[in-house]
Amino acid sequence: MLMLIDDADLRNIEELYSKYPYDGVTTNPTILSKTGNPDPMDQLKQIRSLIPSDAMLHAQVLSVETEDMVREAKYMVSVLGKDTFIKVPVTENGLKAISILSSENIRVTATAIYGTMSAFLAAKAGAEFLAPYVNRLDNLGYNGVQTALDIHMMVKAAGYKAEVLGASFKNAQQVIDMGKGGIGAVTVSSDLLKSLAFNGIAENAVKDFIRDFESCCGEGKTML
Ligand code: E4P
Secondary structure, three states, X not given: OEEXXXXXXXXXXXXXXXXXXXXXXXXXXXXXXXOOOOOHHXXXXXXXXXXXXXXXXXXXXXOOOHHHHHHHHHHHHHHHOOOOXXXXXXXXXXXXXXXXXXXXXXXXXXXXXXXXXXXXXXXXXXXXXXXXXXXXXXXXXOOHHHHHHHHHHHHHHHOOOOEEEEEOOOOHHHHHHHHHOOOOEEEEOHHHHHHHHOOOHHHHHHHHHHHXXXXXXXXXXXXX
């Protein structure tokens, strides 16, 4: 399962990349707005140059009309590189934009997915990633994890190339459920990413080992 950082803060991205094996960065307009940089393309260019060249970058269009989405996506790719995944919300206009962009070999991540059928149509239109909003679905009274798993099963059964990119998580269990279900990718906020595997318990165990060892062998003693 690919793991991406859902953040646009350069320090967070740099810190996580220096410590952990991640596969790329996803952003959305809200996430970009939190950086305070009034020039979002400048922020995206800085992210692009900060992460490894083979790491994925996903960035979202703001336009709502099909033609405008297509024009915006082409501009973003021209600035950020042809392997940039352009996030297109799956509205009716967005679905059409996904078809056009995919037919012109622009890589698309279908986003703002709140249902199985809209995701399936986006896969059929050529999107490479499908981003269901797991926690937002839970908040609406639906089952976000199950929706993501249903999309995964339906798309795989149909033989489409698209992978689910699980998004909008608020706890580790939701992410673990993605992995258990064979989901292709997840994007997780920096704070949640840091707490997924490391919660301080291992560090406490290490402290106990050191205390016991030093009581016998002397302060600062290691195997050296
Ligand atoms: C990713 O594609 C989404 O933009 C993001 O994960 C949404 O997360 P949120 O529900 O925490 O805003």
